[in-house]
Amino acid sequence: MARRKTGRDVHGWLVVDKPAGITSNAVVNKVRWAFGAKKAGHAGTLDPEATGVLAVALGEATKTVPYITDALKAYRFTVKLGEATNTDDAEGEVIATSDARPTDTEIAEALHAFTGEIMQVPPKFSAVKIDGERAYKLARDDEDFEIAARPLWVDSLEMVARPDADHVTLEMVCGKGGYVRAIARDLGEALGCLGHVIELRRTWSGPFDAEDGVSMDLVEELAKSPDLDDYLRPLEDGLDDLPELKATAEGATRLRHGNPGMVIASDVDYGDEAWASFEGKAVAVGTYRAGELHPSRVFNQ
Template identity: 75%
Template structure:
């Protein structure tokens, strides 16, 4: 017999402005504890020393995680020129050095090759799986791996600031699966001077913005209290990328049972993915066909 999960049936999104020094999984566990929630997940890992948007989904909102994960994201990060590290960030060991330093114009010209559809090799210290094991675990054991390049869509990549000759602040908007550390490493290689990330902040992710995020201190202060629920964002915010249709009473009942249900739709094309609401609450995500929504995800609210 399956064991019942402890905790509350609570659903919604919490946008956390993640501080440096905590892993994404540890932060999710802390949020889950603070809300006494049965289920929690997040939409995209940040490195322990990175800051910014970590969107945490509770309850039924975990079913909308892919829509945030697939959305564009923006990062502001600082590259240190003149050094390469084995982790491609400031936490690793320096493995190569150079006295060369690029000009602003050198950087802007080099950035052009990192926009659009690019192929990117993940860092050696990453969560990519190699024969069932995480690359970072193998790297810690001293193994060097041939990691396959992966496609990444980079919407834009620009020079935001040049504090000094050794560093440059870059802003990047990209799709899912991107490694900012790889961008810094490959940019340094392209400029002939080496490079690694010394500071990284995720400014926004899909509909969620860091400036509107909640700090860990606030979460800890309100933990286990009734007031903490006021921090949640409705789960349907994650569905902003999809058009909305409205289910009839009968249609909503059928959708909740995983069957196609009647919906009222405007300007929705046959075969288009959308989400259905009923009495102001999300019911399902699915494919619209001839007046019905054929569900792929059903929300038990």
């Protein structure tokens, strides 16, 4: 018999402005404890030393995580030029150096090759699986292995500051599965000067902005208190990129039981993915077909 989950039924999103020095999973565990929630998850890992938006889903909102994971995300990061590390960030060991330093113009021109649909090889110190093993575990054991390149959509990549000859600050907007560390590594190689990330911040992720994020200090201060619920954002925010359809009362009942339900017609085309609401609450996500939504996910909130 499966063990029954304990905790209260709380549904929605908490946007955390993650500090450096803590893993994404540790943030999720702390948030789940603070709310006393049965279930929690996050929409996109940040490296331990990275800061910024970590969107934590609670309860039924965990069913909307894929829509935030697939959404565009923005990063601001600083690259140290002249050094390559084995982790592609400042946590690793320096494995090569270069005296070359590119000009601002050379950097700006090189960035064009990293926009649009690109192929990216994830860092060896990453959670990518190689024959069932995490790459970072193999790397720690000095195993010899290769990671296959994978496609990444980079919407934009711009230089926003050049503090000195050894550093450049960039802003990137990209799709799912992007590794900022790999961008820094590959840009350094393309410029002939090497490079690695020394500072990284996710400024927004889908509909969630770092400026609206709560601190972990506040989460701990308000833990187990009703006041913490005031910072919870609705489950529906996770469906921001999908069109909304209004369900009829009968349609909502059918949808909640996993059956096709009647929705009020809109400009959604046949076969489009959409979500249905009733009395302001999300009922289901599914495919629109001739006046009905055929559910793929049902919400019980």
